[in-house]
Amino acid sequence: MDPPPSRAHQKSDAVDLLVVMEDSTNMSDASSPAMETGASIAPDTTAREQYISHSETESLIAGLKAYIYENGRRYHAFRAGRYPFPCDESEKDRMDLWHHVHLLLNNHRYHLEPLKPHTKRILDLGTGTGIWAIEMAEQHPEIQFTGVDLAPIQPEVLPQNVTFIIADVEDPWSFTEGFDFIHCRGLGQAVRDWPKLLRQAFKQLNPGGLMTIIDTESSCNSDDNSIPADSALWVFQERFHEALSRIGIPDPCRYLAQYMKSAGFVDVRVVRKKIPWGPWPRNETLKQIGACSLAMLESGFRAFGLALFTRVLGMSEDDANALSDAAYAECRNRNVHAFNYQWHVTGRRPEYNISAMVS
Ligand SMILES: C[S@@+](CC[C@H](N)C(=O)[O-])C[C@H]1O[C@@H](n2cnc3c(N)ncnc32)[C@H](O)[C@@H]1O
Numbered sequence: 001m002d003p004p005p006s007r008a009h010q011k012s013d014a015v016d017l018l019v020v021m022e023d024s025t026n027m028s029d030a031s032s033p034a035m036e037t038g039a040s041i042a043p044d045t046t047a048r049e050q051y052i053s054h055s056e057t058e059s060l061i062a063g064l065k066a067y068i069y070e071n072g073r074r075y076h077a078f079r080a081g082r083y084p085f086p087c088d089e090s091e092k093d094r095m096d097l098w099h100h101v102h103l104l105l106n107n108h109r110y111h112l113e114p115l116k117p118h119t120k121r122i123l124d125l126g127t128g129t130g131i132w133a134i135e136m137a138e139q140h141p142e143i144q145f146t147g148v149d150l151a152p153i154q155p156e157v158l159p160q161n162v163t164f165i166i167a168d169v170e171d172p173w174s175f176t177e178g179f180d181f182i183h184c185r186g187l188g189q190a191v192r193d194w195p196k197l198l199r200q201a202f203k204q205l206n207p208g209g210l211m212t213i214i215d216t217e218s219s220c221n222s223d224d225n226s227i228p229a230d231s232a233l234w235v236f237q238e239r240f241h242e243a244l245s246r247i248g249i250p251d252p253c254r255y256l257a258q259y260m261k262s263a264g265f266v267d268v269r270v271v272r273k274k275i276p277w278g279p280w281p282r283n284e285t286l287k288q289i290g291a292c293s294l295a296m297l298e299s300g301f302r303a304f305g306l307a308l309f310t311r312v313l314g315m316s317e318d319d320a321n322a323l324s325d326a327a328y329a330e331c332r333n334r335n336v337h338a339f340n341y342q343w344h345v346t347g348r349r350p351e352y353n354i355s356a357m358v359s
Contacts, residue, residue: 066152071306071317076151079168083190084247084307087151090299095128097296098186102214104289105273105342110136111183112271113346116208119143119180123204125169125197126187130154130162133183137162146179170197178206188215189304192248194256198263205349211265212346217253218244218304220277220338227338232326236305239323243308256345265347277331277338294331301328 067074067087074088075081085091106112110132120143124133127147137145137159145162147154154164170193182201191197201211219237220227227233241251252259260268276290277297301324309320330336 071310071320073303073306075307078150078152078166081311082168082170083150084244084249084311085189085303086307087153091303092129092153094296094299094303095186096131097292099131101275101289101292101296102185102342104285104292105275110139111181111212112344113210113212113269116180116210121146121177121179122181122183123175123179124148125182125184125201126150126190127154127164128186130158130164132185133162133164134159146175173200173204175204178209179204180206180209182209182211183214184212185214186216187213188252189218189244189249191252192250194250194252194259195262198259198265202263202265202349207349208351209349210346211260211349212344213256213260214342214344215253215256216275216342217340218251220340222337222339224337226336227330228336231330231336232323233330233336233338236301236323236327239309239313240304243312246312247308253341253343253345256343257347260345260347263347264349266350268345268347271344273342273344274339275342277340278334278336280334280337297328297331301325 066077068077068080069075073086073091076083076087103110119140122133122136122143122145124130124145124147127133127149128151130147130149133145133147134155137143141159141161143161147162147164148167148169149164150166150168152164152166158164169187170191182205184201198211205211218240220233244251257268257270275293276286278294279287279291281287281290302321305324306317306320309315309323310317315323331338
């Protein structure tokens with residue numbers, strides 16, 4: 001994982017972000033120590049043309065821009081294309097509403113397992129707007145929080161004990177200290193290689209440290225066959241999975257516990273809960289969760305489908321949005337009782353390395 005651009009320099013307009021990326025190069029690129037030390041700068045002698053063309057400068061600058069824009073939505077530019085959902089204001093609102101759904105679903109708990117005594121450092125993978133890390137940091141001023149994301153969409157004013165890093169969690173990590181808890185929520189439609197990510201997380205945890213992955217399955221279902229066979233919801237899901245699988249992103253929830261065990265985690269626990277897609281349940285709490293979930297889906301279907309359907313499946317923007325809108329409209333039908341599952345998978349790094357004790 002590349003070292004962090006300083007959070008203080010991260011702003012949401014492209015000009016300031018040029019500064020961010022310069023800082024990040026400064027710290028991560030060992031081949032340009034001059035930027036740090038003030039020593040002379042070695043010229044690049046590999047170019048064949050003597051004069052620098054506009055297209056060369058433009059493509060270099062384009063690589064530094066914080067965002068790319070496509071079909072009216074904003075996407076992350078660092079490692080462009082890795083994550084298929086947008087990162088604009090509408091998507092940030094959706095993520096924060098989704099955070100609220102998680103809290104409602106889990107009795108306002110930020111984590112289901114108790115933190116290890118004397119927890120000092122917590123890592124939040126794919127932190128998004130940073131809402132979980134920031135609220136946790138406010139509750140635990142004694143703990144240092146680090147959030148990692150591809151997109152620089154976190155707020156600028158932060159509690160003292162929070163740092164955000166713009167990096168790809170699937171790159172090799174270069175943290176110099178271990179963590180006591182690693183939290184990873186909502187990366188189900190992002191991570192390509194879960195076993196590798198979990199091996200890396202295991203190594204980065206202090207002995208006895210915990211990791212929790214929280215994700216929702218991307219398919220919905222119903223207990224009473226109330227989603228009609230010719231439903232746009234089925235078509236949406238089928239196309240969505242097809243596009244994800246074409247770009248190498250698996251639907252991981254059902255396999256996470258096994259991946260954790262294979263990486264060396266012990267005491268692996270799985271909790272699975274239903275999230276209604278609308279206020280159709282009789283139970284008051286579930287009705288409220290369903291209402292928030294439906295509000296989240298209002299922008300959610302378009303956010304989930306647009307890049308995947310256009311970039312990967314070659315659909316037009318209008319067709320992609322029409323399919324998303326039709327799927328959403330079906331969720332507004334009180335007779336459609338759709339839900340999906342949220343999975344919490346938690347494991348612990350053992351206190352002792354058993355094989356080291358035996359040998
Ligand atoms: C669905 S959002 C979840 C945000 C946050 N964890 C939450 O629950 O509120 C997924 C986030 O993961 C980030 N992401 C996706 N792939 C990533 C990767 N390979 N490395 C770092 N961040 C990633 C996205 O940019 C996005 O902000």
